[in-house]
Amino acid sequence: MKFNKQQWEWIFYDWANSGYAMLVTTAVFPIYFKVVALQGGISSADSTAYWGYANSFSTLIIALLAPLLGALADYPHAKRRWLNIFTWLGIVTAMILGSLPANGTLAWLWLIIVYVISNMGYSGSNLFYDSFLTDVADDEQMDEVSSAGFGFGYLGGVLSFAVFLVAELTNGFGILDGNGVARFSFWLSAGWWLLFAWPLMKNGQQRYGVPDTENRIANSWQRVLQTLRHINHYRQAFWFLVAYFFFIDGVDTIVTMATVIGEDLGIKTTTLMIVMLVVQLIAAPFSMLYAWLAKKTSTRRALLLSIIVYMLICLYALKLKSAADFWVLAILVGTSQGGIQALSRSYFGRLIPKSDSSEFFGFYNILGKFSAILGPVLVGLATQWTGNSRWGIFSLVILFVIGLVIFLILPRLNDVKP
Structure with a gap:
């Protein structure tokens, strides 16, 4: 992999905020929240549902503001x-999560x-990070650079x-209790994020942009509205976003709900942590494998192959009865x-005008965030209705089917001129 300095800085921003994604969004905080909620008198099913509702609500504000923020x-x-x-x-706010008490009826x-505020920071920063892709890579490099990220x-x-696992297995290095280890992980995610994101935060160079103006906010709204009025000029990008809205919804939901689903199956916390670790290890090389596959085909x-794999994951979720079943599901997700x-x-980065990349990635993010709602x-509704979280995961197959159908009817990228 031959990347220049700016591309490596961009790639390592993903390395940086993945500590937050892993420790806060995916693995540790959901379990920690369920423990605190149960201690506060909240049932297991309700705490799972509330976690889903919280993730939905935490993305709503960013979703509403994404096009304007991107245009700015x-x-x-x-x-x-x-x-x-x-x-x-x-x-x-990740640091604050590590400072809040775990006891009390309202601690949860x-x-x-x-968490809602913290996730706004994480989601919002990804909007601008994604849009930097057009600044650090040309069309021929985008698949490889994006996959490396x-x-x-x-x-x-x-x-x-x-x-975190070292802290967990050594009983908090001998000085922390279980809740203390969890709170340590939130501090760790914050420090990890800052340390490895700093090069891009300090040196990120914007190659493309729109002419400056005295009133950026008013002008940004005008640009957003103009894009919406002339959406037919970007038909391929628009319909790709509609397909993306559905299939990425299923992807993000499986990620954010995985650990609480495992808890509902009675899988031990330590086992869940190891499963999450293995998923990440599998996902790293398979990301580059997909870039190779995209180059060869x-x-x-x-992309069509990845959507089909996720449909199979949803179908397999109905079989979830044991830790072994959960392992199989997790490995499939990692691939x-x-x-x-x-x-x-x-794919989207090659469809859009480079000078307005942040605005267009604002629309990319607004659909991604609304899908996460x-x-x-x-x-949550399927789980509460059936009393079984397996049906909750299975219900996501609807989203993948809709996304697949829309994506199938899109013309090939080579047939469209952005």
């Missing part, structure tokens, strides 16, 4: 500034409130998670999780 970031030298603002928001509520991101998640075919995310980003709610 397209002005000269603005993209890095907005990246830094939201990165600091995520880092500081305070955790959810701070996810691949190294998974490795960063593994290493930060390994530090096409990005479109590689395609990075590929579907990386190639979606690079639908999926967890769907899982």
Whole structure:
């Protein structure tokens, strides 16, 4: 892999915030929240549902603001500034999560409130990070650079998670109790994020942008509205986003709900932690494998394969009865999780005008975030209705089928001129 300095800085930002994604969003905090909620008198099924609702709500504000924020970031030298603002928001609130008490009837509520704010920082920073792809890579490199970002991101998640596991297996280095180890992981995610994100935060160079203006906010709204009025000029990008809305919803929901589903199956916390670690290890090389597959065939075919794999995952969820079944499900997720995310980003990046990349990635993120509202709610409702979380995961197959059908009827990328 031959990447230049700026590309490596961009790639390592994914390495940096993957510690947060792994420790806070995916592995440790969901379990910690369920423990605190149960101690506060909340049932297991309700705590699972509340976790889904919290993830939905935490993305709503960013989803609503994404096009405007993206348009604001397209002005000269603005993209890095907005990246830094939201990165600091995520880092500081992750530290606060590590400082909140675990005891008390309302402790779970305070955790959810701070998590909502923290996830806004994480989600918002990813909007600007994604849009930097067009600045660091040309069309021919996008698949490879985007996949490297996810691949190294998974490795960063593994290493930060390994530090947490050492703390877990050594009883908090001999000085922390169980809750203390969990809170340590939130501090660890914040420090990891800052350390490895700093090069891009400091040196990120914006190659493309729109002409500056005195009133950036008003002008940004005008640009967003103009894009919406002339959406027929970007028909391929628009319909890809509609397909993306559905299939990425299922992907993100499986990631955010995985650990609480495992808890509902009675799988031990330590086992869940190891499963999450293995998923990251599998996802890293498979992300690059999907980039190779896209180069050998096409990005479109590689994406279609990843969607089909996720449909099989949803069907397999009905079989979940034991830890072994959960292992199989997790391994299947690891094979395609990075590929579907990386190639979606690079595929879209080649469809849009480079000067307005942040604005268009704002629309990319708004659909991604709104889909993240639908999926967890769907899982929560199906779980509460049936009393079984397996049906919650299975219900996501609807989203993958819709996304697949829309993507199948899109013309090939080579037939469309952005």
